[in-house]
Amino acid sequence: MPKRRARTSQTAASRNPVGYEPPEGSWSSSAANRKTMQANRSRDTRPELAVRSAVFAMGLRYRVGTRPVRAVPRSADLVFTRARVAVFLDGCFWHGCPEHFHLPATNTDYWGPKIAANAARDGETDRLLAAEGWLVLRFWEHTLAVEAATEIRGAVRARLAGLHRPAGPS
Numbered sequence: 001m002p003k004r005r006a007r008t009s010q011t012a013a014s015r016n017p018v019g020y021e022p023p024e025g026s027w028s029s030s031a032a033n034r035k036t037m038q039a040n041r042s043r044d045t046r047p048e049l050a051v052r053s054a055v056f057a058m059g060l061r062y063r064v065g066t067r068p069v070r071a072v073p074r075s076a077d078l079v080f081t082r083a084r085v086a087v088f089l090d091g092c093f094w095h096g097c098p099e100h101f102h103l104p105a106t107n108t109d110y111w112g113p114k115i116a117a118n119a120a121r122d123g124e125t126d127r128l129l130a131a132e133g134w135l136v137l138r139f140w141e142h143t144l145a146v147e148a149a150t151e152i153r154g155a156v157r158a159r160l161a162g163l164h165r166p167a168g169p170s
């Protein structure tokens with residue numbers, strides 16, 4: 001997960017720990033994705049490419065891996081500036097997916113707190129961005145790309161529609 005911010009070091013982040021297998025059918029478990037990851041390890045190698053291209057194919061445009069709010073040092077995976085929607089695509093291991101995260105058998109003392117800290121940081125990121133008026137969407141790595149993309153499209157459209165709604169007493 002190369003462009004993933006300072007939370008994890010580049011080397012640690014680009015490899016899954018021993019014993020971890022991506023869930024069946026996940027972005028990173030498909031041969032095509034693995035091939036992409038091998039071919040382009042340095043940047044944009046993440047399996048989130050599947051979601052990005054599905055969203056792009058729906059005609060939506062977004063920024064990739066940038067800060068939704070300049071003053072908040074957190075980068076989202078997809079950023080819809082006008083709609084103020086920030087999308088995070090969370091790896092099942094790194095973010096502690098309740099369905100797929102299993103603590104590695106070795107270095108338990110390291111991984112337990114590490115993953116817990118990641119999850120806590122995610123929650124903090126959500127609060128910081130919400131406070132700035134952003135809608136935050138998170139998807140697990142195991143979510144089908146088209147399902148994530150459909151939900152993203154719905155949220156972006158709803159937010160944009162809201163922008164054009166005449167202001168009035170509510």
Ligand SMILES: [Zn+2]
Binds near residue numbers: 092101140
């Ligand atoms: Zn999962």
